[in-house]
Amino acid sequence: MKREIYAYRCRKCGHLHYPYRMVCAKCGENEHNEFDPEPLPTTGTLVTFTELYALPGDFEVPTLGLGIVELENGIRITGQLQIDEPAGGMKVIGEVEVVRSEEYEKYYGMIFREA
Amino acid sequence: MRDVYAIGIGITSFTRLEFPLSEIAAYPVMMALKDAGIRKVDHLYVANMGSGRVNHQTGLASAVVDTLSLTPAGAEVIENGPASGGSAVKQGFLAVASGMHDVVAVTGAERMREVNNLEVTEFVATLTHPLAEYIYGVTLPSLAGMFTRAYMDKYGVTSRHLAMVAVKNQNNALLNEFAHIQQAITVEGILDSPEALTNNPYVADPLRFFDCCPVSDGGASVILATREVAEKTGRPLVRLAGIGQATDTHCVHERDEPTDLLAVRRAAAQSFKMAGVSPSDVGVAELHDAFTILEIVESEEVGFFKKGEGHLALERGETQIGGKIPINPSGGLKGRGHPVGATGVAQVYEIVHQLRGEAGKRQVADPRIGFTCNFGGFGNNVVCLTFAREN
Structure with a gap:
């Protein structure tokens, strides 16, 4: 699906x-x-981003990439980044995947990679 | 509307406090009542964000009013995220200005260190949009990190400017016996030294440890009253002259210009208009520096400096205690600490203290107009207050 x-x-x-x-x-x-x-379209441009070192619960990774992306239709969205060296203005492509897992629940959201 | 005066102030130490939340909220009310020389109030407003979630206590206002033996006075909790304090002061103002009450107490309190760091980060992150931000792991520091990067790219603010805010506010906090952080730092020590990555690690790149306020427990109170009551105290008259409040989109990504804080701009403009003063009249200000970048940007949005030039004024020393417009002489959230519900009232505490000329070692030279900016969410709900000394 x-x-x-x-x-x-x-x-x-x-x-x-x-x-x-x-x-x-x-x-x-x-x-x-x-x-x-x-x-929502899945391609766009990275507006701004951060690498988060102080993570909330539910995230068993050392750091988490987060960013705001302007999609090709002009709508902006917050998402996770899986990009080694992100830069403002970079072209990115997103996919809807699990972004957060709790004990009984999975949450889906957009994860962006370099286009 | 009737004129409203701040007639008494009180505060606890901002630190880790091993007292019940209701006592942290009540103690500064006792101080403020004593300061005003009165025993009773008509109503009590309690600013708090997390008692139900963090401290497993609801109906906090009922507990506080009874702890103080102020029953049967009415009491309620005002929750507006980190701007709860400013909102509660506004409610107190409305009660007195409308003629419904003559004397009200406003107290703000939070006990965040009852839980561990993970839980407290999670608690504050519940301010974000549940479906479009929170699920991704977005926290307040991450929103601030993204905002900082956009600001650096557009206006040339550097990590050095951010560190200068941290150094200034922690130095000011050394002059404030109630401040949480009692540590002198230098720009070299936290940015250039070989140990900088260890003593000042990244939290949300480009923001580092010393760019973020501490997690604190604490309480602060102010008594608001009519002119008639205020004159009886025999203290300097400090009038709450202007109030402004504005909101912005819940999601930060929806804002047209990612480097604007429109709610700050609008709330400040309303507050100055109501008070009949301009930003250049302000002699002392407390701005909401939960992250160092916010002090710089708020100093622009409220109108002290042109957009994009706040960091230049900081370089020139204009925001230091002896400068043109001293910002955060108390140490701000960065130095004094940030018990979320208490912060807005603690800002008022500092401004009233300064306008009365009673701030001791950190006294600003003869301010007539004081200003506070209390910033909720990531700039989606902002309360700005303007105070004027009248005699």
């Missing part, structure tokens, strides 16, 4: 949101659920 992350397009004005909102951030005119989900 191909996993995707969805952005939400307002049916009144067409503004695209990620993550989901109940009221459109642009027109503010829509009723509840008046959004059409559409899958």
Whole structure:
């Protein structure tokens, strides 16, 4: 099964949101659920990033790469990075994989690698 | 609206405290009541972020009001993340200004060191967006790290500037007996020495250990009252003249300009407008330096310096205690410590202290206007307060 992350397009004005909102951030005119989900593209450009050394629980790795990526449709997303030497402006490609595992639960999100 | 005055202040040491949270919240109220020379208040506001999660105690305000034998006065907890303190002071202001109450106590308290580092990092990380940030392992330091990198790329801020903030605030903290960090550091020691990677390791690249505030326990209080009550105390009159609050997107990645802190800009502008003053009138400020970068950027966003020039003013020494606009004479969050719910009230404590001219070794020369910026989440909920000394 191909996993995707969805952005939400307002049916009144067409503004695209990620993550989901109940009221459109642009027109503010829509009723509840008046959004059409559409899958986020997976390619984009790295805006900024960090290597996190002080990890929260659930992460059994020495460090964790995190970044903000501007996707090709202009939407930005926060994701994990698996890139040896990240740099601002780098072209990246993402895939939806497990990003966090708890005892009984797995969470899926975008992991980016150099394109 | 009626005018509202800060008539009494109190604070605990910010450190690891082996007392129940309710006592950490109550003790500075006792100090503040004594400072104001009164025994009773009409209402109590308790700023706290984590009592339910970290300390397994809910309904904290009921415990605190009873500990102080202030019953049957009304009491409630105000939770607004790390800006809880600023929010609680705002609620206290509204109660007095509206005419509903004449005298209220506002206390902020947190006991974060009851749990270990992992749990506390996790607790603070629950501020982030649950589905679009938190699941990835995003923490507040990681958001600050990404923000710092973007700022360095755009404006030429360097690790050396960040270290200068740390050195300034830790030096100021040495003059503050209630501050958590009592350690003199130098830029050479934490950046250039052969031991720098050991004594100042990376937390969220490019941010390092000395760029981050400590995890602290502590409490701070302020008593707010009408002019009539304030005049009876015979103390210098310090009026809470302006309040501003603004929010921003929950997810940091949704902001149009990744290097802007719009909520800070808007909250500060509102606060100055309400007080009828401009940023250049401010004689002393407490800014929310949970990370060293934040002091630099907030000093720009509130209007002390042009955008992108805060680090240059820092280089010129303008933000030191003897400088043009002293920032964080208390040591700030970096030096004084950051018990999240207490911080906003601790900022008010310092400003009232300074405006009264009672701050001792760290006294700024005769300030008339004081300012605080209390920053919640990663800049998604900000409360700015402006104080004026009237006599």
